[in-house]
Amino acid sequence: MKIVALAGGVGGAKLADGFYRARPNADLTVIVNTGDDFTHLGLRICPDLDTVCYTLAGLANPLTGWGRLDESYSALDAIEILGGPTWFRLGDRDLGTHLVRSDLLRAGNSLSEITQKFCQRWGIQARILPMSDEPVATIVHTKADGDLAFQYYFVRLQCQPEVTGFTFQGIEDARPVPGILEAIQSADLVVVCPSNPWVSISPILGIQGIRDALVAKKNVVAVSPLIGGQALKGPAAKMYKELGWEPAALSVADQYKDFITMFLLDSADVADCEEIRQWGIIPYVSDIIMKDIPGRIRLAELILNLASQQQGGTQPS
């Protein structure tokens, strides 16, 4: 069983973890957004990649969904006393990751090579691939604050500025990491995780070849990150509104409709099913919130069952 998951941070990491736990022996590839990577205090930080890795390694903080378990903030305390920047909450253990990664990057290793090494060290059996080894920087265009680096918008300004659009700097020159297109082509199931379509999934789809590879697939399932017009976490719903879209599961399905074959949405959004079905996509209504680890496994199992039924020709109703 070959599974490919496209993921941003917390929500994506949870569902990827669901597959990892539900099918420990499956060939799981997680393709992770790197558009929110940035350089801070000289450290190359890859928030989504780290969240996915920490989650699958069992090292993530279950309360926040990001950052590490048993984390301390002594370095940050020392930075604060010296008047250094503290808006990005760097934990001590997390710092270890950024220091080693930055050092290996300077030594000429690619981000994917480094990630592979880290996964081995952390005992992760799944293959976690950054979308590209070339840096891509998400720029948030805002109505009143100009163009903002993503983490500055996301963490420092807590997503408050009104968004008018996004640019993914460097995406034209970014190539998919070796193995990504092959993994998609040979996958039995591709899952677009419930991550932010605008800033987590869109950069992945923008890497040359990835969207085309998905369009060619017959078994691509997406899970809505919006439930009843709200995102469980993060600014997705706010972004839809500011960009003139309805913050709705239907809008998500619309963005993905050229390549998904099935769409999972919450029972709160059952009214969206009819239009989705008219696009030739199978809608499936369920409880899609992953409250805890059993919830992650349950959602993964559901998707696996639906996909196998779809492959078997039985359309769930």
Add this chain to the structure above:
Amino acid sequence: MKIVALAGGVGGAKLADGFYRARPNADLTVIVNTGDDFTHLGLRICPDLDTVCYTLAGLANPLTGWGRLDESYSALDAIEILGGPTWFRLGDRDLGTHLVRSDLLRAGNSLSEITQKFCQRWGIQARILPMSDEPVATIVHTKADGDLAFQYYFVRLQCQPEVTGFTFQGIEDARPVPGILEAIQSADLVVVCPSNPWVSISPILGIQGIRDALVAKKNVVAVSPLIGGQALKGPAAKMYKELGWEPAALSVADQYKDFITMFLLDSADVADCEEIRQWGIIPYVSDIIMKDIPGRIRLAELILNLASQQQGGTQPS
């Protein structure tokens, strides 16, 4: 009262701290060796400078003499798990210092500006000056292991290779930090702390203008870092032997004899006094070990008393 101290790491920091505590209202300038500074994991690390600052700020670990009080090593644990380098024991709080310093250096600030800012933040009233803003790198020439970067020799190889000499890379182009020569010129007392003459004091003396400024002074006191042929800490005695010098207080006085006017040595080395006196230097025998903070203050007070007697024309016997 204007006091200038030349210092390396632990021993220098202790005596500088003695002056700082003995004369809190004095105008104290500590000129610190930066020849053992290095770049590690992308961080600019200044071990002697940090040891002096941490000590005067009351942030130093009293058990080791280096590193910080209440230090934790979570980042280092994380680095170790990822296979990163752990031979240099980076504590979490210490990391905060290196991260902010490295960031400010990249932004174009000089090391002396950064050090001044850090001292303000840490509440240090004394002026702590790196010997130079230009990097100087101590290279240790060894018999069997070739040329070694200082920290590699010092920390990783624990000073085991046999030394044949030293090169201070960059010292020709290094200028004294603004204020150093003026501080020496106007000082009532200059003290060469009991630091390693080969790798802590020698680089300071090698910065253009510093040795000449000391030669012009009438009140330069040095404290022997060797007691009965042994260093209290570090490889000084071993270096003397390997370089063909007697590991003795007399050798230290010999290295400094063109600019010191008084030399403090331990009662174990009383036999060296006669020759030192013949060089026109006043030897003074005392207990020069600083076992604890009162010991630091006691040694500082002793030097202050001797210096004022010398200025008053009374030669202590």
